[in-house]
Amino acid sequence: xxxxxxxxxxxxxxxxxxxxxxxxxxxxxxxxxxxxxxxxxxxxxxxxxxxxxxxxxxxxxxxxxxxxxxxxxxxxxxxxxxxxxxxxxxxxxxxxxxxxxxxxxxxxxxxxxxxxxxxxxxxxxxxxxxxxxxxxxxxxxxxxxxxxxxxxxxxxxxxxxxxxxxxxxxxxxxxxxxxxxxxxxxxxxxxxxxxxxxxxxxxxxxxxxxxxxxx
Amino acid sequence: xxxxxxxxxxxxxxxxxxxxxxxxxxxxxxxxxxxxxxxxxxxxxxxxxxxxxxxxxxxxxxxxxxxxxxxxxxxxxxxxxxxxxxxxxxxxxxxxxxxxxxxxxxxxxxxxxxxxxxxxxxxxxxxxxxxxxxxxxxxxxxxxxxxxxxxxxxxxxxxxxxxxxxxxxxxxxxxxxxxxxxxxxxxxxxxxxxxxxxxxxxxxxxxxxxxxxxx
DNA sequence: GTCTATATTAGGATAGAC
DNA sequence: GTCTATCCTAATATAGAC
Numbered sequence: 001x002x003x004x005x006x007x008x009x010x011x012x013x014x015x016x017x018x019x020x021x022x023x024x025x026x027x028x029x030x031x032x033x034x035x036x037x038x039x040x041x042x043x044x045x046x047x048x049x050x051x052x053x054x055x056x057x058x059x060x061x062x063x064x065x066x067x068x069x070x071x072x073x074x075x076x077x078x079x080x081x082x083x084x085x086x087x088x089x090x091x092x093x094x095x096x097x098x099x100x101x102x103x104x105x106x107x108x109x110x111x112x113x114x115x116x117x118x119x120x121x122x123x124x125x126x127x128x129x130x131x132x133x134x135x136x137x138x139x140x141x142x143x144x145x146x147x148x149x150x151x152x153x154x155x156x157x158x159x160x161x162x163x164x165x166x167x168x169x170x171x172x173x174x175x176x177x178x179x180x181x182x183x184x185x186x187x188x189x190x191x192x193x194x195x196x197x198x199x200x201x202x203x204x205x206x207x208x209x210x211x212x213x214x215x
Numbered sequence: 216x217x218x219x220x221x222x223x224x225x226x227x228x229x230x231x232x233x234x235x236x237x238x239x240x241x242x243x244x245x246x247x248x249x250x251x252x253x254x255x256x257x258x259x260x261x262x263x264x265x266x267x268x269x270x271x272x273x274x275x276x277x278x279x280x281x282x283x284x285x286x287x288x289x290x291x292x293x294x295x296x297x298x299x300x301x302x303x304x305x306x307x308x309x310x311x312x313x314x315x316x317x318x319x320x321x322x323x324x325x326x327x328x329x330x331x332x333x334x335x336x337x338x339x340x341x342x343x344x345x346x347x348x349x350x351x352x353x354x355x356x357x358x359x360x361x362x363x364x365x366x367x368x369x370x371x372x373x374x375x376x377x378x379x380x381x382x383x384x385x386x387x388x389x390x391x392x393x394x395x396x397x398x399x400x401x402x403x404x405x406x407x408x409x410x411x412x413x414x415x416x417x418x419x420x421x422x423x424x425x426x427x428x429x430x
Numbered sequence: 431g432t433c434t435a436t437a438t439t440a441g442g443a444t445a446g447a448c
Numbered sequence: 449g450t451c452t453a454t455c456c457t458a459a460t461a462t463a464g465a466c
Contacts, residue, residue, distance in 0.1 A: 003431075021236070021316050024459055038432050040461065099379065100312040101236050117380065142417065146399035150369065153396075156379075157372040164314060164371075165332065181368075184361035188403035202357065218449075239441055253450050255443065 004042045006032055008056075011049055015094035020050065020102065047106060054109055057092040058116065064088055065119040073134055075200045078127070079179055085120075085155065086175040093159050117156060124151045128186075137189045151185055154178070173209055180205045219257045221247055223271075226264055230309035235265065235317065262321060269324055272307040273331065279303055280334040290415040293342070294394055300338075300370065301390040308374050332371060339366045343401075352404045366400055369393070388424055395420045 010032050014023045025046055029036045043049045064085055095102065095113075103110040125148050131137050132144075139147070158178040162169065183201045190197050225247050229238045240261055244251045258264045279300055310317065310328075318325040340363050346352050347359075354362070373393040377384065398416045405412050 019316060019319055022319060025461085026459075034431095035433050036460090037434075037462080041431065045461075046459095097315040098313045100375065101234055101316065103379075104234055104237060114380065140413070143399065143402070143413065146396060150365070150396055150400060153369060153372060153376045154365065156376065157368060160315065161368045161371065164318075165329065181361060181365055184358065185365060185400075187358070198355070198358065240443085241441075249449095250451050251442090252444080252452075256449065259443090261442070 003032075003034065003038070007034075007039060007042055007049070008052060012053055012092070012094070015053070016092075019097055020094050021098060050102075050106065051109070053092065054095065054112070057088070057095060058112060060088050060091075061085070061116055062119060065116075065123045073130065073136070075183075075197065076204065079183070079201075079204055082179045082182055083175055085123075086158070086178050087171075089155075090159060090171055090175060093163075096156070096159055097163070117152065120152050120155055121148060124148050124155070131186070136193065137186075137191075139189060147185065147189075151182055154182055154185070176205055176209050218247075218249065218253070222254060222257055222264070223267060227268055227307070227309070230268070231307075234312055235309050236313060265317075265321065266324070268307065269310065269327070272303070272310060273327060275303050275306075276300070276331055277334060280331075280338045290398075290412065291419065294398070294416075294419055297394045297397055298390055300335075301373070301393050302386075304370075304374060305386055305390060308378075311371070311374055312378070332367065335367050335370055336363060339363050339370070346401070351408065352401075352406075354404060362400065362404075366397055369397055369400070391420055391424050 007028065011023070011028050014028060014031060018027075025039055026036050029039045032039075043052070067081075089096065099113070103113060125144075128137075128144055128148060132139070155178075158181065159174065162174045162177065166174075180201060183197075187194055187197055187201070222243065226238070226243050229243060229246060233242075240254055241251050244254045247254075258267070282296075304311065314328070318328060340359075343352075343359055343363060347354070370393075373396065374389065377389045377392065381389075395416060398412075402409055402412055402416070
């Protein structure tokens with residue numbers, strides 16, 4: 001594997017584990033058993049390295065969020081979709097850990113990051129629209145807007161929130177819990193079908209999470 | 216005013232404005248027209264300064280969150296209560312901006328911060344319990360738990376989320392929007408009264424926010 | 431491409447005079 | 449209590465040999 005790629009991979013791992021601010025270029029070089037000089041040969045500076053990782057994330061998440069949302073409405077399908085979104089975020093979670101500082105230090109990224117939030121917003125809106133069209137739910141414009149905002153906020157900060165409360169937990173557990181929380185937001189709108197929906201959501205959550213939580 | 220207090224006040228202002236990581240002890244001294252040496256006479260280090268500010272916040276928010284929640288159920292009253300909670304957070308918003316780094320750097324604070332989240336959880340739970348007792352709503356244990364989690368997450372990250380999307384906005388606008396989003400979470404559980412509730416929430420939001428947003 | 435050695439800051443912190 | 453001057457350290461970054 002090319003050194004350049006190894007640097008990217010190791011940086012990402014360290015950033016996610018220790019936080020970007022707490023990871024120095026020397027740390028990265030040490031972990032790779034290369035010299036700091038070598039690292040700087042491949043990346044002119046830490047900012048370039050971060051920008052590159054951000055671009056990777058940006059491409060991955062954009063592709064996922066732009067996927068067509070006209071898929072069937074089964075609870076399982078929606079669950080899976082949201083899981084994939086969270087998973088991609090989890091792989092680059094260092095970006096979310098200290099967002100404000102990061103975006104303040106690299107203003108270029110702020111614009112691009114905001115675009116990703118907008119994409120999330122669009123994806124969730126489309127998701128809700130699909131439910132509305134299928135007449136599963138009916139909400140006023142304002143209700144829908146508030147709900148979508150709340151879902152996007154959760155989608156953006158769930159990993160931080162979980163980390164704040166539990167420090168380290170198995171990724172699958174964290175992510176499934178996040179999907180569960182998202183699903184719980186739409187449940188009360190389902191009226192008659194609310195109980196059924198909850199049963200399904202709970203059973204998915206428990207079946208998948210029980211083994212993961214045990215280990 | 217004593218120098219010690221002026222230091223605290225100015226530090227808080229700069230931290231909130233520029234971020235704690237981007238504010239040096241020299242910045243603070245300059246802003247106050249005192250020497251860095253003088254600052255270090257009053258506070259042994261930046262960490263002591265931050266710890267002191269945190270203690271201030273901790274006391275303020277604890278008092279608010281521990282206030283009895285058996286008050287009447289009028290939408291206005293609840294609105295006011297949540298506003299006060301957000302306001303106190305806003306005054307010390309630098310703590311929330313880069314939570315992970317801050318808590319990683321000052322592990323002592325992590326424990327105390329988590330306690331505050333627990334208090335929020337208890338306050339929101341009690342709030343919901345009051346509604347249940349008044350038979351305004353009825354939810355399963357699980358639904359209630361998920362809802363409360365979602366509300367606490369919003370209460371914790373709303374200021375960050377708004378800042379991410381809008382950079383700088385008038386505080387009253389930010390906070391009222393936050394309360395509105397919180398209220399929108401409980402609305403769908405109100406069934407029959409949902410429309411009424413929404414009307415009230417919307418009118419409060421608009422009446423208060425319209426002038427603030429205009430300026 | 432990779433290394434060793436070193437330069438450059440910036441920021442936190444202290445000593446000692448007043 | 450306050451100032452000036454200075455130290456120390458950690459982190460980014462570069463020069464030049466191999």
